[in-house]
Amino acid sequence: MRPRASIREYEVLRAVITSGSVTAAAHRLAISQPAVSRMLAQLEANVGVTLFERRGGRLRPTAEAIRLNGKLDRLFDALAYLDGTDPADPASQPLRLAAPPTLGHRFLANLMASFMKQNPGQMISLETCTSNGLVSRLVDDTIDLGFTLAELTHSAMELIPFHQTLAVCVMARDHPLARHEVITPETLHGQDHIALMRRHMVRTRLDQVFARAGVRPKTVAEVATGVSAITLARAGVGVAVICPFPLLRQHDPDLVIRPFVPEFVYRASFAVSTVRPLSKPVRAFMRHVQLAVRTTPSAVLTSGSAA
Incomplete structure (x- = not known):
């Protein structure tokens, strides 16, 4: 024995x-x-x-x-x-989240509030960082759950997609390209273009789309977030190809949105550790996010639409 x-x-x-x-x-x-x-x-x-x-x-x-x-x-x-503690008490299992600024401020903050109302006493922390920073935080066990729009790979991390959307082109309402129902790489050749910083993986993917089409937009500004790209586009600085999630959900009278072809897919994903099991609060918050995405209508992007 x-x-x-x-x-x-x-x-x-x-x-x-x-x-x-x-x-x-x-x-x-x-x-x-x-x-x-x-x-x-x-x-x-x-x-x-x-x-x-x-x-x-x-x-x-x-x-x-x-x-x-x-x-x-x-x-x-x-x-x-x-020992006098209740493991079912939400306060005994704080939930540590991390996300890039756009997802953190424009998406997660509201979901944190609704989740905490449904789960009184649940402690949640939200840290903003780059998508690449999620990896080190998961490895070091300083966060429980990450959120990203980037296609990250690491042996200690798994991505679980929860939302998929297509890239769109945004511009001021009086921009000459607003007359087009669909924006293509050829349409953007020589046009003033607002791009994401080169450190972003999606910038590399978009540059590859332009290279395959043999076109070269005129980059007039580089920004770190989609929020900044939309602000500059609205002001007439140029056009930007961005991920509409979670930025474009309400009507904006000064902004025109057009589908971008060929389709350029963005996936919003949970980033979880592959070496640690998911805690009860993490699983509950993931379900909360998935339900919110399914039940909250996004901007309807059809040819000729504006938002």
């Missing part, structure tokens, strides 16, 4: 799964890294299965580890009650 695993060993298992590394788990439990490694090895010997694999320099929990961790929920909930 194998020796019975200790609660401390199970604690170490949960800490490594949730933090993603032995170093972070040791810091969280206030013990040494060798102690964490030793207890993990002892737990594997006690339960008779491999709990972690090292890939790409990081520990990845096996399916057996995830299943075992799930079975431990009731044990640690009971221990929490004995």
Whole structure:
């Protein structure tokens, strides 16, 4: 008969799964890294299965580890009650979000407010950062859930799309191109163009569309956000090809919106860790976002439309 695993060993298992590394788990439990490694090895010997694999320099929990961790929920909930805390209390599980400024200010802030009204006492923090910054924050376990419009790839992160939209071209109402029902790369050749900064992945994708068409718009301004691009376009500085989500949802009498062809797809995605399970508040907020996207009408973009 194998020796019975200790609660401390199970604690170490949960800490490594949730933090993603032995170093972070040791810091969280206030013990040494060798102690964490030793207890993990002892737990594997006690339960008779491999709990972690090292890939790409990081520990990845096996399916057996995830299943075992799930079975431990009731044990640690009971221990929490004995310690005087309620694990079902939203305040005991703060929700840490991060997103680029446009998604954070124009989309998430309102959803945070409605979610908190439905879940009184739920603590939420929202950090704005670049899409690339989401990766390091997820790896370092400083956020629980990220949001992005970029097509990011990283072994420690998974993107889960929740909304898809097509690029549009925006311009002032009196702009000469407003007479076109559809804007193509050829239409934009030599036109004053408001572009995103080159650090944005979508800027690279759009430049490739122009290159394949053999055209070259005249870049008169580079901006960091779609909000800035719309402001300059409205003022008559030039035209901008942007993602309409979540910016263009209301009628704007000074702005004309036209479909951009060929179709240029933007996907809004959740960014989640591949080494840590999703907490109950994270899953609940993701459902809240998905429901809001399905039930909130976006700007209707048809040929000849303005918004």
